[in-house]
Amino acid sequence: MCGIVGYIGEKEALPILLKGLKRLEYRGYDSTGVALLNGHIENYKRKGKVMDLEEFVQSKNTFANIGIGHTRWATHGEPSDGNAHPQVSMNGTFSVVHNGIIENYSKLKEDLVSKGYSFQSETDTEVLANLIELFYNQGEEISAETSVHLALSKVVGAYGIAVLCNNEIDKIIVARKGSPLVVGLGNREYFIASDATPIAEFTSQFIFLNDDDVAVIQKNNFTLKNIQNNPVSITVSNIDLEIGELDKGDFDHFMLKEIFEQPDTVEETFRGRLKSDYPEIVLGGLLHVFPEIVNAKRIVIVGCGTSWHAALIGEYLLEEYAQVAVEVEYASEFRYRKPVLSKDDVVLLISQSGETADTLAALHLAKEKGAMVLGICNVVGSTLSRETDAGVYTHAGVEIGVASTKAFTAQVTVLTMFALKLAKAKGTISDSEYGKIVKELAEIPQKERLILQSNDAIKQVAEKYKDAVNALYLGRSYLFPVALEGALKLKEISYIHAEGYAAGEMKHGPIALVDDNLPVVVIAPHDAYYNKIVSNIQEVKARKGNVIAVVTKGDTALKELANDVVEIPKSHPALAPLLAVLPLQLLAYHIAVLRGCNVDQPRNLAKSVTVE
Numbered sequence: 001m002c003g004i005v006g007y008i009g010e011k012e013a014l015p016i017l018l019k020g021l022k023r024l025e026y027r028g029y030d031s032t033g034v035a036l037l038n039g040h041i042e043n044y045k046r047k048g049k050v051m052d053l054e055e056f057v058q059s060k061n062t063f064a065n066i067g068i069g070h071t072r073w074a075t076h077g078e079p080s081d082g083n084a085h086p087q088v089s090m091n092g093t094f095s096v097v098h099n100g101i102i103e104n105y106s107k108l109k110e111d112l113v114s115k116g117y118s119f120q121s122e123t124d125t126e127v128l129a130n131l132i133e134l135f136y137n138q139g140e141e142i143s144a145e146t147s148v149h150l151a152l153s154k155v156v157g158a159y160g161i162a163v164l165c166n167n168e169i170d171k172i173i174v175a176r177k178g179s180p181l182v183v184g185l186g187n188r189e190y191f192i193a194s195d196a197t198p199i200a201e202f203t204s205q206f207i208f209l210n211d212d213d214v215a216v217i218q219k220n221n222f223t224l225k226n227i228q229n230n231p232v233s234i235t236v237s238n239i240d241l242e243i244g245e246l247d248k249g250d251f252d253h254f255m256l257k258e259i260f261e262q263p264d265t266v267e268e269t270f271r272g273r274l275k276s277d278y279p280e281i282v283l284g285g286l287l288h289v290f291p292e293i294v295n296a297k298r299i300v301i302v303g304c305g306t307s308w309h310a311a312l313i314g315e316y317l318l319e320e321y322a323q324v325a326v327e328v329e330y331a332s333e334f335r336y337r338k339p340v341l342s343k344d345d346v347v348l349l350i351s352q353s354g355e356t357a358d359t360l361a362a363l364h365l366a367k368e369k370g371a372m373v374l375g376i377c378n379v380v381g382s383t384l385s386r387e388t389d390a391g392v393y394t395h396a397g398v399e400i401g402v403a404s405t406k407a408f409t410a411q412v413t414v415l416t417m418f419a420l421k422l423a424k425a426k427g428t429i430s431d432s433e434y435g436k437i438v439k440e441l442a443e444i445p446q447k448e449r450l451i452l453q454s455n456d457a458i459k460q461v462a463e464k465y466k467d468a469v470n471a472l473y474l475g476r477s478y479l480f481p482v483a484l485e486g487a488l489k490l491k492e493i494s495y496i497h498a499e500g501y502a503a504g505e506m507k508h509g510p511i512a513l514v515d516d517n518l519p520v521v522v523i524a525p526h527d528a529y530y531n532k533i534v535s536n537i538q539e540v541k542a543r544k545g546n547v548i549a550v551v552t553k554g555d556t557a558l559k560e561l562a563n564d565v566v567e568i569p570k571s572h573p574a575l576a577p578l579l580a581v582l583p584l585q586l587l588a589y590h591i592a593v594l595r596g597c598n599v600d601q602p603r604n605l606a607k608s609v610t611v612e
Contacts, residue, residue: 002085002099003027004181005198006068006162006172008219009189013067014057016191020198021050021071026400027099027194029601031084032071035095037164038064043095045084049601065219068162068172068192070097077122086164087125089133090117093166094144096132098125099194100158100179108154128155132163144168145216148175152214152227158357162192172217175227176209180355180383183207183215183222185236190217195353195379196239197398206237208381237381255401255493255599259585260452263445265406266578268395269413270441279438281421289390292372294425296346298325300371302334302362303350306404306488307411311350312481313577314415320574321423331358334365341369348374352399352407354382363387376414378407392418401600403492405585408485409448409578416441416574440572444579447569451582454566458583461548461564462590465519471498472510472545473584475523476533482523482577486584493599494592503529503536516544521587522562523580526552527573537561548587550580 003024007013017034032053033045044060046053050071070085077083086095102108105124108131113119117130128151136147144165152159158178165171174181174192184191184203191199196206209215212227224232251257273282286293299318301311308330315326329339331349335358341347347366351359354377363384366373375384375391378399385391394410420437423429465471471490475483484500491498501510503522514520520540524533534557537547541561549562552570559565566583568576592599 002194003071003198004068004097004099004160004162004192004194005070006174006192006217007189008066008172008217009186010065010219011189013064014062016202017067017069018050018054020191020193021053021069023198023400024071024194025050025601026402027071030072030079031081032069033084033086033097034067034069035086035097035164036062036064037066037169039169041088041092041095041164041166043086043088045081045086047079047081047084066164066169066172068095068097068164075101075124082121083123085123085125087121087123087129089129090119091133093133093136094129095164096125096129097162098128099160100177102128102155102159103157104155105157124157128159128161131155136165144171145173145214148173149214149225149227149229152177160194170218173214174209174217175214177211177227178357178360181209182381183209183217185222188219190219190222192217195355196381200239204238204240206239206381207234208237208386210386239380253401253589253593253599255403255405255589258399258401258406259582259589261397262406262409262582263448263452265396265410266413266448267445268397269410270417271395273417274438274442276439276442279435281417281424281438283392283417283421285392286374286390286418289372289374290425293346293374293422295344296324296372297344298327299346299348300327300329300339300341300366301348301350302329302331302359302366304331304356304358306408306485307350307352307356307359309481309485309488310408310411310415311348312484313412313478314348314419316478316481317416317419317574318422321419321429322426323428324422324426329362331356331362334358335361339365339369341366341371343370343372345371346374347371348376349384349388350376350411351382351384352378352396352404352411354379354384360384360387376411378410402602403489403588403599409581412577413441413444416578437572437574440575444571444575447571447579448582451568451579454583455586458566458586459590461566462587462594464564465546465548466591466594468496468517468519470513470518471496472513472518472520473498473500473523474503474506474520474533474536475500475580476503476529477527478573478577479523479525479580482580482584483521485581486521486523486588489585489588490591493588493602494595494597495603496591503533506536506539511539511543514540514543514545516546518545519548520545521548521550521584523550523584524555524558525550525568525573525576525580526555526570527576534558534561550583
């Protein structure tokens with residue numbers, strides 16, 4: 001949640017900050033602001049999006065070579081000018097931008113009030129700004145850097161911060177604990193951001209801060225210490241990002257662009273890993289730990305939201321083909337339970353960003369319990385990728401749309417390869433079945449391209465149901481998690497209440513909802529469960545429900561039975577999720593657009609949930 005940018009160097013800071021904030025709006029977009037340092041600090045902030053701030057500062061004197069910026073997803077205090085960042089200390093000495101939650105802010109605030117401090121906002125960040133100022137005023141020998149160290153030593157919670165000081169006009173101080181920050185290296189200049197995407201056009205060299213790191217950044221100098229003030233070794237990573245991924249191109253929204261990118265991203269995810277001619281699967285990131293994975297008694301998969309749905313598909317795959325016991329856990333629940341884990345267990349964590357707070361907390365818990373910890377992640381250099389024992393990158397590319405699409409299919413692709421490779425190593429799958437699925441997996445991108453050709457037809461279906469109040473999604477076996485994902489997409493971006501169910505559970509409650517106003521999306525390819533899913537459709541039709549069926553191409557029976565039909569190519573049942581989810585993504589997208597919703601930035605949501 002929330003996005004931070006910063007710049008120090010020879011260039012004008014504001015254009016860099018505004019461009020970076022626009023690229024970070026997927027992390028939060030209810031208010032935004034900048035602090036510019038040119039002899040003294042000038043703070044400009046506004047409720048609303050970056051474009052509102054950009055309009056506001058047009059008439060201001062904004063020249064500076066040093067600045068920090070922030071785009072907010074509200075935690076403490078409603079969206080407003082006053083609650084926007086930067087937050088300024090009472091005497092104006094410090095300006096602070098902050099991502100995270102200070103859990104003990106109330107107690108700290110009480111102490112500060114007792115010492116004469118007053119507050120202008122409802123935020124926990126203003127508490128931190130005043131705490132830094134309190135220490136700074138304790139003596140002339142106390143520097144801004146020391147004040148930040150001392151203040152953070154009193155803080156309980158998570159933070160990624162950037163700090164400017166009115167009396168030390170040549171530096172930015174940054175720190176991280178539980179909330180990501182990266183520093184980009186240029187020629188006599190440095191860039192700061194919550195992730196690499198907003199600064200990738202300026203540099204390919206990055207320093208990823210670790211928890212408890214505090215850095216002082218000047219035009220010609222970068223020093224890194226931990227919160228105890230001890231020097232920390234600096235590791236520079238080289239990462240090249242395609243700048244074109246950060247633009248919508250010819251598409252109206254990032255979400256639509258990313259839906260249409262899925263054939264390419266699935267292909268990128270298995271490129272160099274899938275040898276369909278042999279057949280063979282190579283997962284280099286797991287090579288050195290694979291013998292231990294083969295001997296694991298149990299695999300626990302942990303994720304949130306869309307990643308949790310991908311994990312459910314992984315459970316089906318691993319149990320059917322690798323014959324290993326699998327449990328799927330919500331990261332947000334896992335961290336507060338006392339899960340029974342041992343050194344014979346493998347914990348597999350899935351996160352698009354690699355920075356999801358609940359997932360990282362689950363990672364640390366699993367490590368404490370002695371389990372092997374693996375990761376599936378999209379972002380190179382993320383905390384998840386650095387702290388797991390081993391893992392696999394999805395290579396889905398930058399995903400800007402808040403509602404995840406291509407990250408989901410990339411995650412499912414990795415889980416499919418992982419399950420097949422493990423099954424082959426354990427001897428629980430025949431050579432013929434293994435070869436068949438590997439060959440068909442290689443054909444998935446082309447089949448996805450065929451589905452995307454139905455975009456206009458799916459838009460016509462969306463026009464019929466755009467005014468729905470509720471919706472029901474049904475699927476069986478591998479397609480039950482796809483029903484959950486389809487319902488989530490509709491909820492996220494159109495604000496229509498939707499629920500996904502295992503189709504066999506419909507008669508145990510959800511059927512009570514069915515009437516002539518309810519659209520029921522049924523995922524019904526011609527597989528082993530086809531006759532059962534047809535019975536479910538007949539039950540819905542008998543109660544005058546409106547059925548939208550996702551069917552195998554050429555299915556004439558369901559064309560007669562359902563109100564609307566979307567066809568997908570025939571595939572192996574284990575690979576059907578990679579196809580069936582695309583029409584559901586497009587349906588949600590078009591319904592949301594027809595309802596006038598902002599599909600890339602749905603209300604109350606942010607892309608990377610880095611707070612509890």
